[in-house]
Amino acid sequence: MIELDDVAYSYGGAELFAQVSLSLAPGSFHFLTGPSGAGKTTLLKLCYGELQAIAGDVRLFGAPARTLTRDQIALVRRKVGVVHQDCQFLDHLSVIENIALPLTVSGQDVDLANLQDLISWVGLGSQAEQLPPQLSGGERQRAALARAIIMSPDVIIADEPTGNVDWEMSQRLLTLLIELNRMGKAVLIATHDLNLIRAAKSQVGTRVLRLTDRRLQQAGADL
Amino acid sequence: MRALFRQFLWRFIGGAQADRSVPPTGFTAQLTVFAAAAMAFLAVFALALSLATSRLADRWSEELARTSTLRISAPADQADAQVRAAIGVLETTPGVASARALTAQEQQALLTPWFGPDLPLETLSIPKLIEIIEEGSGYDATGLRARLQAEVPGAVLDDHTSWRAPLVKAAGRLRSLAWVSIVLIAATTAAMVTLAAQAALAANAQVIRVMRLVGAQDSYIAWAFIRRFTSRAFAGALMGSLAGMLGVFFLPSTDVAGGFLTGIGFQGVHWLWPLAIPPLAACVAFFATRAAALRRLKEQS
Structure with a gap:
């Protein structure tokens, strides 16, 4: 679905990483780890077309990312659910309207009553009508996750999804992501949280990648 | 063609939920309404002037062409x-x-x-x-x-040709000036709406980021702004036009004050002309916002 082949990226002429290859297949579960500033977020952005690689090939659902127009990239994003650490919402819309936003922008009829199951699944049943600024960090992460999966995407990409939440909440989020993976979704999570990785490995087959020294490597056995 | 028109209507009238994606408040809303109202108000008077000078030119031309004077010294x-x-x-x-x-x-x-x-x-x-x-x-x-x-x-025939021509020419010039004023008003409206739309797009950069993140295409985002600014311009121009029409209606009548200036106004079906100003303002706003939005979205990509 998403393939990176010998990809490089640089900011202002300074190479961030190079010779990065990655393939996200249906049902795969990847963790991406590495020191701060190694380029994890940049690598994720290449995976959903927000950035273009300066070298190598990125293929998004079979199409070379370089040839995609902005509108075609928008269509790709409907197949990729993205969760950021700093979850951004439309603050003037309710939580449930924010979660339904991908349906709205894709022109689908939105019946908010039908979203109750999803809202309950992420544990936000009582916060559905609140505005995003009224949510806690963990609640925002879960709302972002609900928004990311509402289109039933093939791939879920999460950038430090547990960065702002306590251990208990991170376990809940992980459980949700594992459930989605069991439904056949490919999951890619960038995180510093080694405990999260270990917890996931005990429940699902994962591949842990480390982005360090400008290269992407398979993590050691300790992970 | 019909499908295109239907698509246009769907995008323009439909999508109330989509409209809500853009925060409803902000100074750009008031700016657009005020600018459209003020420009429409001025446009009504420019239109009245244009129609009055047309009538004047026709009257002078007609009346003077049908009469002449014989002077006997x-x-x-x-x-x-x-x-x-x-x-x-x-x-x-x-x-x-x-x-x-x-x-x-x-x-x-x-x-x-x-x-x-x-x-x-x-x-x-x-x-x-x-x-x-x-x-x-x-x-x-x-x-x-x-x-x-x-x-x-001792008779000298004056068929008015020598002074009818400059009068008619002057009336024609006045009419041209009135139309130039209307064009300038439309251009100013476009500039004001463009500025307001650009300000709104800049203020809503995060909204645009979020909408892109969830898969919104440029046209969808642009339409959310286009609908908003077009309807604001229409509402403002409607208010301005009605105010302008009232102002023209209450101008002193020719009978009371006499003279050319009090002839400014609308007669008969000409009262319908100012009603074309709100849709025209909406058209101007539509194209101005569309251009500004698509340019901005391209820059932000």
């Missing part, structure tokens, strides 16, 4: 005879409907604005005037002048 003892001779000539001239000598009172009334009402007309050597009303395609001025020269040597 002769010694007092020959004046009446020459007037009679001239009228005789005129009555047998094809294209002349009627010819009559102005009375002393009428001549006095013509001179009153310059010399006052107490002018002793009988003591002055004032030429006699004959008013000629034309019919059909009018008379042959060259032929008439030749006949008058032979039969009434």
